[in-house]
Amino acid sequence: MRDRNIVVTAPGRLEIREEEVQPGPFRVRTLFSGISAGTELSYVKGTNPALHATYDPALGLFGAAPAEPWPVTRLGYMEVGRVEESRTPAVAEGTVVAMTYGHRTGWTGDPLRDRVVALPGDLDPILGIYAAHMGPICANGLLHAAADLRGTDVRSLADGVAGRRVAVTGAGVVGLLTALFAREHGAASVVVLDPTPQRREVAAALGLQTLDPEADDPAVVLKTAWRHTADDRGADVVFQCRGQASALHLALRLLRPQGTVVDLAFYQGGADAVRLGEEFHHNGLGLRCAQIGRVPRGLAPTWDRERLSAETVALLRSCGEAIRRHLISAVVPFDEAPALLNDLAQRRRQELQAVIAC
Numbered sequence: 233m234r235d236r237n238i239v240v241t242a243p244g245r246l247e248i249r250e251e252e253v254q255p256g257p258f259r260v261r262t263l264f265s266g267i268s269a270g271t272e273l274s275y276v277k278g279t280n281p282a283l284h285a286t287y288d289p290a291l292g293l294f295g296a297a298p299a300e301p302w303p304v305t306r307l308g309y310m311e312v313g314r315v316e317e318s319r320t321p322a323v324a325e326g327t328v329v330a331m332t333y334g335h336r337t338g339w340t341g342d343p344l345r346d347r348v349v350a351l352p353g354d355l356d357p358i359l360g361i362y363a364a365h366m367g368p369i370c371a372n373g374l375l376h377a378a379a380d381l382r383g384t385d386v387r388s389l390a391d392g393v394a395g396r397r398v399a400v401t402g403a404g405v406v407g408l409l410t411a412l413f414a415r416e417h418g419a420a421s422v423v424v425l426d427p428t429p430q431r432r433e434v435a436a437a438l439g440l441q442t443l444d445p446e447a448d449d450p451a452v453v454l455k456t457a458w459r460h461t462a463d464d465r466g467a468d469v470v471f472q473c474r475g476q477a478s479a480l481h482l483a484l485r486l487l488r489p490q491g492t493v494v495d496l497a498f499y500q501g502g503a504d505a506v507r508l509g510e511e512f513h514h515n516g517l518g519l520r521c522a523q524i525g526r527v528p529r530g531l532a533p534t535w536d537r538e539r540l541s542a543e544t545v546a547l548l549r550s551c552g553e554a555i556r557r558h559l560i561s562a563v564v565p566f567d568e569a570p571a572l573l574n575d576l577a578q579r580r581r582q583e584l585q586a587v588i589a590c
Contacts, residue, residue: 238335238569240304243278244577246570256340258318262590263328264563265335266310266361269404269576269583270475270498275304276577279500306334307573312351312360313339323348330363330541335569337590349541352549356556358563359548361587362409367544368537369496369524370409374417375535376494376520377469379528386531389543392469394418397458399467401483402474403431403442405559405585406496410471411440412551413543421458423467425450425482426474434584437558438551451485464488472497477505484511484519492518562586 234250241247253259267273274280281287283301285294309332318325322343330349333339341348351360377392386392398419400411403426415422424435425443432442443450455465466488472480475497483493484506511517527535548555561584564572569588575581 235336235338236566237305237337238307238573240275240302240307242302244276244574246276246573248567248570251336253338254340256342257320258323258325258341258343259316260313260329260331260333260339260341261316262311262313262337262339264312264358264361265308265588265590266366267308267569267573267576267583267586267588268310268366270406272308273573273577274498274500275307276573281500308335309365310361311336311339311364312357315341324350327351328353328357328360330360332364335566335588337566347537347541349538349545352545355545355548356552358560358587359552359556361585362548362555363541363544365524366405367409367547368540369522370406370413371540371543371547372524372527373410373471373473373494373496373522374413375531375540376522376528377471377492379531380469380492380494380518380520384528384530386528386535388417389413390417395420396468397421397466398423399454399470399483399486400424401445401470401472401479401486402426402497403428403435404473407471407473408435408438408440408559409547409555410473410496411435412438412555413547414471415440416547416550423454425486430582431584434558438554445482450482454486455488458488460488467491469494475499477503480506484517487511487515487517489515490517491515492520494520494522496522560585560587563589566590 233253237249239249286298311331315325315327328351349363374389378386382391393414398414400407403424411422411424423441425445427446435442459465467486470483470486470493472483472493472495
């Protein structure tokens with residue numbers, strides 16, 4: 233028996249390789265694998281920082297170039313599969329699970345190594361692509377907003393958004409899921425800003441208010457509408473979900489004085505265009521990176537990845553039908569995935585959420 237795996241051998245070069253199946257505690261047969269348009273395509277394009285500099289986890293610094301950055305043999309982190317065999321009581325045969333093992337037709341899992349999120353039977357399996365990693369990324373953004381207000385005393389994701397005015401810059405998958413999380417957890421207002429009309433249409437179809445950042449100055453629009461006191465206007469919190477410096481600069485401009493941008497974006501080329509001498513300085517603003525590798529300081533014992541996955545499953549149960557209809561824009565067979573990934577990386581094709589079906 234062999235598994236098939238999508239491998240990047242060099243920028244713009246992808247192939248499907250067959251791999252021997254290894255023995256282990258349980259076997260998963262892949263049903264769906266979601267494509268990340270940010271991190272994942274950066275490996276296809278060759279722009280991911282990890283391809284050009286090694287990361288020292290002890291120092292938290294990037295340094296010398298890696299000896300052999302290619303091939304990239306584990307691409308993707310949004311997998312859903314069915315457990316076909318299990319020799320461990322920790323994972324039951326027949327269970328549909330969300331995992332993060334890359335674009336493979338199957339995987340030999342070990343519950344002591346792999347995160348395994350069992351999906352409820354009433355959830356459309358394709359929505360499980362968000363349960364193990366992508367949804368927790370977005371939930372972690374809300375957790376950072378909550379920690380900004382409550383410190384370590386965060387009881388709910390609502391603690392950072394309930395009753396507050398929320399702006400989201402970027403209407404990709406991360407931005408839209410984050411906006412839905414904010415709405416589900418009681419935000420007084422949620423406005424999504426994106427320059428792409430098609431993405432704003434998706435946001436509107438999800439029942440979210442939108443603004444075109446390239447029309448009237450959105451900072452003036454929101455600060456005129458969102459008044460706290462005469463000289464205190466703007467968003468209570470902005471979730472920055474678009475990996476461009478201009479989007480971060482816009483996010484800072486949308487904030488009320490002493491407000492906070494929670495940044496979920498990945499700036500592959502840095503952020504040279506960010507201006508810190510204007511609104512950031514004069515309004516005393518804050519910027520928090522909500523990278524999924526860590527939750528806010530002091531919250532790890534109570535807000536681990538499993539809890540963020542549980543929050544994601546709750547969101548999918550509440551909004552799943554709309555998410556399936558409006559976010560997932562293409563489902564392609566496994567054999568067509570290398571061509572699709574190249575087309576997405578080269579912008580020959582636009583998809584909000586493409587999914588590989590096995």
